[in-house]
Amino acid sequence: MEVPGMQSSQIDPEELFTKLDRIGKGSFGEVFKGIDNRTQSVVAIKTIDLEEAEDEIEDIQQEITVLSQCDSPYITKYYGSYLKGSKLWIIMEYLGGGSALDLVSFKVVSCYIDPSYSKKESPFDEAQIATMLKEILKGLDYLHSEKKIHRDIK
Numbered sequence: 001m002e003v004p005g006m007q008s009s010q011i012d013p014e015e016l017f018t019k020l021d022r023i024g025k026g027s028f029g030e031v032f033k034g035i036d037n038r039t040q041s042v043v044a045i046k047t048i049d050l051e052e053a054e055d056e057i058e059d060i061q062q063e064i065t066v067l068s069q070c071d072s073p074y075i076t077k078y079y080g081s082y083l084k085g086s087k088l089w090i091i092m093e094y095l096g097g098g099s100a101l102d103l104v105s106f107k108v109v110s111c112y113i114d115p116s117y118s119k120k121e122s123p124f125d126e127a128q129i130a131t132m133l134k135e136i137l138k139g140l141d142y143l144h145s146e147k148k149i150h151r152d153i154k
Contacts, residue, residue, distance in 0.1 A: 013082035013089040019045055023098075028053050028060055033094060043079065046090040064090060066148050074139030103132070 017034045024031040029048035036043050048060060067078035077093035097103065124132075143149065 011082060013045075013084055013091075016082070017043065017045055017089070017091065028056055028063075029088075034091075036091075042094045042096075044076075044092045044094045046092065048088045048090070049086055050088055051086045060088070066143075067092070069148070070142070070146070072139065072142040074135060074142055 016037055018037060019032040019034050021033050022030055023033050023044070029046055032045045032047070034043050034045040035041070050057065050060075053060065064078065064081060067076065070078070076095065079091040079093070081091070082089040
């Protein structure tokens with residue numbers, strides 16, 4: 001499998017990175033909060049079992065290629081990939097606040113649990129929605145200016 005930024009298969013990602021909490025399940029695998037043991041910085045670790053994702057390998061390669069070519073504060077940074085057995089480890093920037101989808105999901109669920117919200121009240125005010133959309137659109141504008149598309153905007 002050819003992947004931009006792929007490190008030697010002799011390098012064990014479990015020695016370089018420590019997986020902490022599972023923070024999500026992506027379209028191809030699981031995502032963990034992790035630590036880069038060399039720098040102690042927090043990273044996101046996406047693990048994909050390539051044997052289970054056999055039909056999606058081309059999509060995975062395309063996603064990594066797009067991320068590896070992006071340089072924008074509005075796009076998640078890609079740090080590299082490692083192969084251990086049939087597991088592909090993709091190391092990316094950790095976004096502590098989660099995705100826009102995470103924020104919306106949390107806020108919407110909270111508004112139904114919290115009895116102080118009225119049924120007609122939006123979980124976000126107009127300024128918050130405008131700020132989120134502005135940041136998402138800046139990322140989309142960057143991708144389009146680079147002639148790239150992404151199927152998984154969050």
